[in-house]
Amino acid sequence: MAEIVSREIRLKQRPVGIPKESDFEIAEVTLAAPKAGEVLVRNIYMSVDPYMRGVVRNVDLGVPLEGGCVGQVVQSGSESFQVGDYVLGGLGWREYYLVPAKSVSQIDPTLAPIQSFVGAVGMPGRTAYFGLLDIGEPKAGETVFVSAASGAVGAIVCQIAKIKGCRVVASAGSDQKVNWLLEKAGVDAAFNYKRVDNLVDELKQHCPNGIDIYFENVGGAHLEAALSLMNIYGRIPLCGMIAHYNDVEPTPGPKTSAPPSANA
The missing domain is CATH 3.90.180.10 (Medium-chain alcohol dehydrogenases, catalytic domain)
Structure with missing residues (x-):
């Protein structure tokens, strides 16, 4: 050979x-x-x-x-x-x-497209599955907020949450991604965070009854906004903090001056 x-x-x-x-x-x-x-x-x-x-x-x-x-x-x-x-x-x-x-x-290429084994049926899919179901414990009727929602993990989280009967609110970084989330992933609401002046105000519009589960992929301003709207007994599966991965110096913990959710 x-x-x-x-x-x-x-x-x-x-x-x-x-x-x-x-x-x-x-x-x-x-x-x-x-x-x-x-x-x-x-x-x-x-x-x-x-x-x-x-x-x-x-x-x-x-x-x-x-x-x-x-x-x-x-x-x-x-x-x-x-x-x-x-x-x-x-x-x-x-x-x-x-x-x-x-x-x-x-791997068996007859089970799924081979690229899926580094995506939906691979590590990202397992992360979404166990992170949402074992840590988030979603219940029908609850509100689930997902950041980086069009990513390899977030997109699967959105779809599992919908299967579980949850209201799903998604954040992504482009209009194209937002359209995909609404039209293909079937989320209830989605927004382009790059077009938003105030994340807390934006989330309040989409989560009038607060947030029961925040699937955390981003950190930073997204985490701070979600914390201000978390309901009592809310859960935050912490998957990633991509807003900080390129930080040169350690970043202080989350801060928020927003009032807590009326449901907290």
Whole structure:
């Protein structure tokens, strides 16, 4: 079996604030044919999830980045995998990778589109499922507010909450995303936070009876606004704080001068 030349994305320098293209570099490596118990995989889809901003704080410089990925076995030295099998792995940010067969999982492309395994039926989907159902414990008739609602996790949260009979209010960062949330995800209300002058006032319009569950993906002003409208016994599944991921200095805790919800 022939060697493979593969390109990979490496961390060139530690990002300060918002990552720049110059923080990364593309390098070529030559991968040998797999030995017994190994597989050579061609990546087809890779995930670029918000958590990876934190990962690059600890990754060694000059090392390729990692992340969830779906690929296809092109050479196999393992009895567990055949050429053509689709697998889920953790070595994204590269065209090909060579690993022990036990470090990848076979996926069934007949169950869902293969890209779904790094989305709705993968880690983001599980995060939404367990975060909302186990932590949020939604009940029919409750109001659920979801920030970053069109993202990989938020979009699934919105749809599960609707299935559970909740009123779902969604926040996103563009009119196109808002339209998708209303027309495709079926939320009850959605707004483009970039067009809003006062998040508390905006939320009051959509949540006249307060908020029972806030699925937190953003932090910052969204968290502060949601806190001011939380009902008694309200729940906040804390999934992410993406508004702070590029902060250079530690950010103070949430503050709010808004009056508490009348239902609190």
